[in-house]
Amino acid sequence: MNYVPGTASLIDDIDKKHLVLLRDGRTLIGYLRSIDQFANLVFHQTVERIHVGKKFGDIPRGIFIVRGENVVLLGEIDMDKPSDTVLQQVSIEEILEEQRLQQQSKQETEKVKMLALKDRGLSIPKADNLDEY
Amino acid sequence: MVLPQPSSIPHLNQLHQHPHHQLPPGPSSGLPPGLPPSSMLSYQQQQHLLRRGTAPMAQMNSHSIWENSMGFGPVSITLGMVTHMEDSPLMSIINEVGLPARPPQGRSDEGRDLSERVPPPRSSSPVIGSPPVRAVPIGTPPTQPMSHALNHQIHHPTAVHVRAPIQHRYPPPFPERLSPNTLLNIANSPLCRGPFPPGVGPVLSQIQRAQLLNSQMAGFPRGGPAPPLLPGGGFRPFFGGPPPPLAHRMAHAEPGSGPWQDGRGPAQQGPHSNLMSQKEKEWVTKIQMMQLQSTDPYLDDYYYQNYYEKMEKRQERERDSSKKEHTTKLITPQVAKVEHTYRPVAGSLGKLTVSSVNNPRKMIDAVVTSRTDDEEKREKQVWNKRRQILYTVEKMYSLLLEVQDFEKRFVQAPEEDREALLEQHKSRTLQLCNTLREKEWDDRVSDEQCVMIMSVRKGKRLISRLLPFLPSPQAAAVVMAISRNLPALAKKDKQDQVLCWLVEPVAAVIQSLCSSALTDLLQELQGSEGQLASVLHNKFGVTLLYLILSEGERMQSSDANCQLMDDNRWTELVFSVTRELLSVPPSSLSPPLFTPPNLLSPLLALRGPTEAGAAPGQATLLL
Numbered sequence: 227m228n229y230v231p232g233t234a235s236l237i238d239d240i241d242k243k244h245l246v247l248l249r250d251g252r253t254l255i256g257y258l259r260s261i262d263q264f265a266n267l268v269f270h271q272t273v274e275r276i277h278v279g280k281k282f283g284d285i286p287r288g289i290f291i292v293r294g295e296n297v298v299l300l301g302e303i304d305m306d307k308p309s310d311t312v313l314q315q316v317s318i319e320e321i322l323e324e325q326r327l328q329q330q331s332k333q334e335t336e337k338v339k340m341l342a343l344k345d346r347g348l349s350i351p352k353a354d355n356l357d358e359y
Numbered sequence: 360m361v362l363p364q365p366s367s368i369p370h371l372n373q374l375h376q377h378p379h380h381q382l383p384p385g386p387s388s389g390l391p392p393g394l395p396p397s398s399m400l401s402y403q404q405q406q407h408l409l410r411r412g413t414a415p416m417a418q419m420n421s422h423s424i425w426e427n428s429m430g431f432g433p434v435s436i437t438l439g440m441v442t443h444m445e446d447s448p449l450m451s452i453i454n455e456v457g458l459p460a461r462p463p464q465g466r467s468d469e470g471r472d473l474s475e476r477v478p479p480p481r482s483s484s485p486v487i488g489s490p491p492v493r494a495v496p497i498g499t500p501p502t503q504p505m506s507h508a509l510n511h512q513i514h515h516p517t518a519v520h521v522r523a524p525i526q527h528r529y530p531p532p533f534p535e536r537l538s539p540n541t542l543l544n545i546a547n548s549p550l551c552r553g554p555f556p557p558g559v560g561p562v563l564s565q566i567q568r569a570q571l572l573n574s575q576m577a578g579f580p581r582g583g584p585a586p587p588l589l590p591g592g593g594f595r596p597f598f599g600g601p602p603p604p605l606a607h608r609m610a611h612a613e614p615g616s617g618p619w620q621d622g623r624g625p626a627q628q629g630p631h632s633n634l635m636s637q638k639e640k641e642w643v644t645k646i647q648m649m650q651l652q653s654t655d656p657y658l659d660d661y662y663y664q665n666y667y668e669k670m671e672k673r674q675e676r677e678r679d680s681s682k683k684e685h686t687t688k689l690i691t692p693q694v695a696k697v698e699h700t701y702r703p704v705a706g707s708l709g710k711l712t713v714s715s716v717n718n719p720r721k722m723i724d725a726v727v728t729s730r731t732d733d734e735e736k737r738e739k740q741v742w743n744k745r746r747q748i749l750y751t752v753e754k755m756y757s758l759l760l761e762v763q764d765f766e767k768r769f770v771q772a773p774e775e776d777r778e779a780l781l782e783q784h785k786s787r788t789l790q791l792c793n794t795l796r797e798k799e800w801d802d803r804v805s806d807e808q809c810v811m812i813m814s815v816r817k818g819k820r821l822i823s824r825l826l827p828f829l830p831s832p833q834a835a836a837v838v839m840a841i842s843r844n845l846p847a848l849a850k851k852d853k854q855d856q857v858l859c860w861l862v863e864p865v866a867a868v869i870q871s872l873c874s875s876a877l878t879d880l881l882q883e884l885q886g887s888e889g890q891l892a893s894v895l896h897n898k899f900g901v902t903l904l905y906l907i908l909s910e911g912e913r914m915q916s917s918d919a920n921c922q923l924m925d926d927n928r929w930t931e932l933v934f935s936v937t938r939e940l941l942s943v944p945p946s947s948l949s950p951p952l953f954t955p956p957n958l959l960s961p962l963l964a965l966r967g968p969t970e971a972g973a974a975p976g977q978a979t980l981l982l
Contacts, residue, residue: 235647237640241632259634263646270631 236261236300243303244269249296253277255303256290265294276321278328281314283321657767748811751794752818758791759821762828791825792833809840814851819860826864834868835876841865842884842903849897858899865903869910874929877914881907881932891939904936 236258244258246267253276256269269290276283316324343349653659765784772780795808812818826834841848841861852858872880884904885891894900911929 233647235644237644240635240640241629257629257631259631260639261635261643263643268634270634 236265236267239300239302243305244300245303246292246300247298248292249298254287254290254292255284256287262294265297267292267294267297267300276325277313278321278324280312281316281321281324283316283318283324285318657764745815748815748818752812752815752821755791755794755812755821755825756817758787758794759825759828762787762791763824788828788830792829795833795837806840806843809837810844810847813841813848816857819852819857823860823864826861826868831868831871835872838865838868839880839883842880843886845884845886845897845900845903846890846893849893849900852899858897859902862899862902862906866906869906872910874911874914877907877911878929878932881911881936882928885932885935891936892943895939895943908933908936 239258240261242258244256246254246256246269248254252274254269254272254274256272258267259270260268267290269292272287272290273284274287276285340349657664762784765780765787769777769780769784795805795812809822813822822837826837829837848858869877869880884894884900884907894904911933
């Protein structure tokens with residue numbers, strides 16, 4: 227129940243399982259235990275979920291404190307809903323391997339692209355996810 | 360068994376309570392066998408014990424302490440502590456304040472009825488109150504129990520800090536190696552602290568726990584003091600929440616098991632739930648509310664306020680008063696407005712220069728002089744004309760907004776200001792009317808001016824908003840002007856398609872017209888040759904026509920001595936209209952925005968058969 231009617235508040239989300247997407251691209255799933263006025267979040271029993279293609283892997287992380295400014299989006303996970311059967315859970319090692327391969331292939335295509343552009347005398351600056359630095 | 364010692368260290372109470380079966384038989388004075396003597400504990404550990412007795416104990420690897428003497432240990436240590444630290448600030452406080460009432464000892468022999476124990480406050484400081492403000496930086500959440508929801512710092516005297524440098528605000532997570540018995544201890548210890556009537560068992564059912572939580576939450580919006588279930592502080596047991604049934608907890612004692620494989624359990628009723636106490640939630644909410652304070656909500660949050668007003672009005676209209684479902688609106692505290700205007704000192708000439716850091720000196724007012732070249736004159740004229748129209752529209756808008764807000768401000772204004780406000784309102788309305796006139800001395804609404812204004816999209820919107828506020832002769836004149844110039848307006852509107860905004864206010868005006876005015880209006884609409892045809896091609900035109908006809912119909916049917924039929928004008932006009940309607944093929948007829956109900960059947964019939972014989976028949980129907 228909302229203490230401040232007519233507004234959105236994280237108070238009602240406490241002690242519920244949430245999925246949060248961070249600005250660096252990580253996906254965390256955990257129980258939201260505490261908040262503050264900056265929407266800093268304290269997650270409990272956190273798991274970092276890595277998705278590669280149709281596979282995903284969970285890395286247990288314990289307790290996470292997320293600074294509010296780094297949150298892209300945050301949503302409650304509906305426990306009653308049947309979980310997605312399309313995705314296949316794999317072990318941590320496997321998913322990390324998959325991720326590494328994905329990064330590698332991405333880098334290779336990027337390299338080829340840059341080379342092709344260089345041959346033509348063009349250059350496209352790389353878009354940086356970490357926009358401050 | 361609970362020893363008859365002063366329990367001035369409130370948090371230690373939590374360790375007094377343990378279920379019946381845990382008690383070793385017989386009283387014991389002094390330390391239980393499993394407990395290391397207090398002298399063996401380091402100062403730090405002793406401090407920890409004072410505040411969060413059980414936690415460091417677990418860390419001391421004294422498994423036996425857990426099992427045997429959860430209740431005993433700290434009490435015994437207290438004994439030792441008290442003797443060791445006579446000069447401690449704690450002692451001084453105890454001497455100063457006295458001790459809270461102790462439960463009668465006799466109860467310990469009956470069932471372990473500990474439900475009357477007052478819940479301890481969260482942190483180490485004694486019951487007196489919160490530490491002084493200066494000790495706590497602004498951003499920290501409350502650690503002390505707040506007697507009033509939001510002003511905990513004001514009412515409490517300065518208290519001595521009985522806090523060690525390291526604060527364990529949140530207890531360490533679930534210790535791994537616990538026996539079922541200790542789990543049960545933990546399970547029951549927080550539960551026994553609620554002020555339940557005697558006889559309530561120590562273990563709450565799920566429902567009761569939920570009710571407890573709900574009633575905690577429900578306290579806040581009422582704005583009163585904390586609900587009786589939480590006398591001094593948050594419901595803050597050692598592990599932070601009413602624990603789930605035992606089996607459930609056992610499942611989570613192992614770290615290896617998937618954390619959320621059993622759905623909702625670990626979330627709300629887990630061992631780590633309720634990390635945020637009620638007070639902390641209120642604190643965060645308080646900060647959020649503070650950010651919403653404003654001196655002038657209508658200025659800062661205009662759309663929110665208006666939206667809620669509209670919604671409330673809509674709700675009043677739609678629902679009957681028996682159903683009291685009102686969407687809750689956020690009522691923000693209103694901070695008093697501070698007068699910032701600088702009043703010039705009497706006897707001074709002209710504008711006074713107020714110099715500040717940002718404005719060191721007042722600049723000379725720059726005057727714009729326009730110079731036109733002959734070549735660009737015509738172009739500029741056209742452009743200037745448009746700008747002039749826009750300028751007029753803007754001026755009228757500012758007047759209109761003030762007129763529209765008048766009601767709101769009137770209600771809010773104190774008594775003495777109301778006269779002045781009323782005067783202001785009247786003058787504004789007058790100004791608005793005057794802008795519509797072309798020449799200063801001409802009392803009538805100028806056609807040209809209206810058309811000019813309506814040639815701009817914003818102007819059309821302005822007129823639609825303005826019509827309800829104009830006095831009725833002027834409003835009627837405006838509507839006349841619209842209908843007179845409808846073809847031109849329709850042509851100009853081709854790009855914007857916004858004439859239809861005008862339907863509602865124009866309908867309102869039409870309904871207030873008298874019969875002769877209505878006839879005049881219809882005549883204007885027909886205008887010169889061929890005007891009606893073009894009118895019929897336009898959606899707004901058709902709607903307007905239907906509105907007029909339906910109003911005439913209504914007048915005739917309702918008012919017995921209506922003058923509509925007195926001269927033949929109305930009849931003739933209707934005839935010609937019907938003729939026109941029939942001659943125009945239905946496909947090129949624009950569909951109106953809505954068809955007034957009393958015209959529905961005749962006009963539908965009109966559109967169908969196009970025989971000339973039907974025309975008089977339909978006309979008589981209309982009449």
